[in-house]
Amino acid sequence: MVKSSFIKPCKKNILYKLIFKEINDLVLDSIPIVSILSFFIGGVVSIQMALNLESPLLSKTLIGFATRQSVILEFAPTFISIIMAGKVGSYITSSIGTMRVTEQIDALEVMGINSLNYLVFPKIIAMLMYPFIITFSMFLGLLGGLLAMTLTGVPSEAYIQGIQMDFDIFHVTYSYIKTLVFSFILATVPAFHGFYMKGGALDVGKASTQSFYWTSIIIIIVNYIITQLLLS
Amino acid sequence: MIEIKNIFKSFGSSEVLIDISAKFERGKTNLIIGQSGSGKTVLLKCLLGLYVTDNGELIYDNIYSSRMNDEEKINIKKEMGMVFQGSALFDSMTVLENVRFPLDMLTKYSEREKNEIALKFIDRVNLNDAINKLPSEISGGMQKRVGIARAIVLNPKYLFCDEPNSGLDPKTAIVIDNLIQEITKEYNITTVINSHDMNSVIEIGENIIFLKKGIKLWQGNNKEILNSKNKEVEDFVYSSELVKKLRKN
Structure with a gap:
């Protein structure tokens, strides 16, 4: 499927339009949910760190340090990707699945258009902007932690130093x-x-559920493999 | 003209098309009729190149599909237009954008030329008032007409229609049938229509192929079908009690 989506490309101007539309639908539209989740989870992570580092022998800077490590290493890239498997993944599956059910993909094929290139390739390219969302998530997670610590009474200098x-x-x-x-x-x-x-309309829902299930599982397994290769 | 010779197609152990040969003539409305599950849609999809046949030959104006390379197969697809059972319009595009879509994707016309051509075909199917509407904002009959305009906007040699009047009221169904027949004559297209609607058969059936369980049982025209002595055809044509009574009278 991936190979076929790269061959017989559509006209350049049409591809550009499709890519920009997908960047808007898949990446920019995800910013609000990612922002809310990142900010509050960052706050929760820092509060939990503070709770576990109550000993007077431990420096308060460790709260910032532990929050940063959690957010950058795991929360932003992996946790947000699982959320995106639900948000973006179900959008992709249901939109393409509906086109399959309503014969719109057949219509593209009959016209001699490579439907995989038209439908899938722009999504692959648009998702190259995904690290932008993760950067945003990292920043907001740490900011949420800072706010939570300020409200808890931990000096912000110690958190920032951490x-x-x-x-x-x-x-x-x-x-x-x-x-x-x-x-x-x-x-x-x-x-x-x-x-x-x-199948029909009901199967679009089933396909979306299956898609979320498999995307999440693959992300978790790949996460383990990459971590094993790069950090162990 | 499209000619098919000894076509076989099966899915797993189920044989869907068995040794079908027929000719679909240019400038005529050619109908493939039969009950649900008779293989009509599979045959149409084979003609469109969406399914590959197991055996047999498809010949498009003396060009054999088996001898075509990939580029020739793409080129022959550009000569085809298709009207889908559910219209298959792109939901996020307006009527004008739907009709313009093949021009955008497959031609090098300027924006102005593409708009002019699309509007000409929208006018041909009498949808001037709906050009900026989305498919969800227009009726089923209008959606079918948009589908027809989109199918013929590249001036195809071959037009395929999969049950073009399914889900429509009888009056709108006749409008769609007549529109397809007029376009077939006007642009001298080889039109192949899948149908199980007897109104269509009687109205526009200039060349009719009757399928049952994947086998071609009969071929003729709309006049001949009413007097056919083939029992299977007779059962299909006169399946309605009302039509049987009208025949007796």
Whole structure:
């Protein structure tokens, strides 16, 4: 499927339009949900860290440090990707699946248009913007943590110092490598479930559920493999 | 003209088309009729190249499909137009954008030329008032007419219609049938229509093929079908009690 989506491309001007539309639908439209989740989960993570680091022997900077590590290494790239498997994945599966059920994909094929290139390729390219969302999520997660600590009474200087403590740029690189792999999974697995679905309107819903199920599982397994390869 | 010779098609162990040969003539409305499950849609999809036949030959104006390379197959598809049972219009596009779509995708006309051509065909199917409406905002009959306009906007040699009047009231169904027949004559197209609607058969059936369980049982025209002595055809044509009574009278 992926190979076929790269061959027999549509006209350039049409592809550009489709890619920009997909960037809007898949990436920009996801910013509100990602913002809310990141901000509040960042806050919750920092409160839980503070709860577990109550000993006076432990520095308060450790709260910022632990929050940063959780957000950058795992929460932003993986947790948000699972959320996106539901939001973006079900959108991709249901929109392509509905086109399959209503014979719109057949209409494209009859016209001699490579339907995979028309429908799937722009989504793969648009999802290359996905790291932008994850960057946003990292920033808001840390900001949420800062706000939660300020409200809890932990000095913000200690939290900010903690965020900067023992910073390893490779952790961010690792996070972005994961994000790029997840973006490809998020575009292709749901597209596969939508494109090759059979049946009627009810089956579109079933395909969306299956798509979320498999996308989440693949993300979790790939997350483990990448972590094993890069961090162990 | 399209000629098919000894077509076989099966899905797993189920044989859907068995040794079908027929000719679909240019400038005529050719109908494939039969009950549900008789293989009409599969035959149409084979003609469209959406299904590959197991055996047999499809010949488009003396060009054999088996001898076509990939580029020739794409080119022959560009000569085809299709009206789908459910219209298959793109939901997010207006009527004008739907009709313009094949021009956008497959031609190098300027924006102005594409609009002019699309509007000409929209006018041909009498939908001037609906050009900026979405498919969800127009009736089923209007959607079918948009589907017809989209199918003929590239001036195809071959027009395929899959049950074009299903789900329509009898009056609108006749309008759609007549529109397809007029367009077939006007543009001298080889039109192949799948139908199980007897009104269509009687109104526009210039060349009719009757299928049952994947086998071609009869071929003729709308006058001959009413007097056919073939029992299977007779059962199909006079399946309604009302038509039986009208025949007796």
